[in-house]
Amino acid sequence: MEKQLSWWEPGDLNGFFGLGTNVLVNLMILTTLLKYVIGIPDGVLFGTILPAIGLMLFLGNIYYALMARRLAEREGRNDVTALPSGPSVPHMFFVVFLVMLPIKVSTKSWEAAWAAGLIWVFVEGIVLFLGAFIGPTIRKLAPRAALLGTLAG
Structure with a gap:
């Protein structure tokens, strides 16, 4: 009998918050560097750059999760993880x-x-x-x- 693959495993919530916290801190550092070191205006930084990063994070992490799911299905494993993506x-x-x-x-x-x-x-x-x-x-x-x-x- 083939093992049923799940979309959520123990430890995934911990990984979710770990990645989320890491990305949040990284974005705060990036925002500070671009604003105070390079002098990028708030309109460009908060209106263009950060929304684009948010879209990239969403699409990139969804893509990696789907790649991990495909690998898990191909190998019949439930211990496959996605490569976290972020700055x-x-x-x-x-x-x-x-x-x-x-x-x-x-x-x-x-x-x-x-x-x-x-x-x-x-x-x-x-x-x-x-x-x-x-x-x-x-x-x-x-x-x-x-x-x-x-x-x-």
């Missing part, structure tokens, strides 16, 4: 202080700094896309300990 604080500091701030200082324009940030994210997306094709090869060649090193901190 990363170290990445935020990198982009704000090493990409956007130098442009802001040299041009005195938050728009130019914002454009530099968008260009950075676009280039990063291309690198990630290309990495999807070489990732399986790297995974086969690299020792498991090397791949798990970033998780250890």
Whole structure:
């Protein structure tokens, strides 16, 4: 008899609030950096940027949850989890202080700094896309300990 897959397991509520709290704090940090370091006006920050991030978080996490569900169905497992999606604080500091701030200082324009940030994210997306094709090869060649090193901190 095949095991019935569920949409909710013990520990999921804990994970939900853990991810939610993490994302909330990360968004507060991002908002502070963009407002006070880069000088993005409130109308753009709260009217365009944060709603777009909210939509991305919703769609991205739904997509990952559906991918996890598909894997669970294919393998008949109830212990599959979705990869949480959301803004990363170290990445935020990198982009704000090493990409956007130098442009802001040299041009005195938050728009130019914002454009530099968008260009950075676009280039990063291309690198990630290309990495999807070489990732399986790297995974086969690299020792498991090397791949798990970033998780250890």
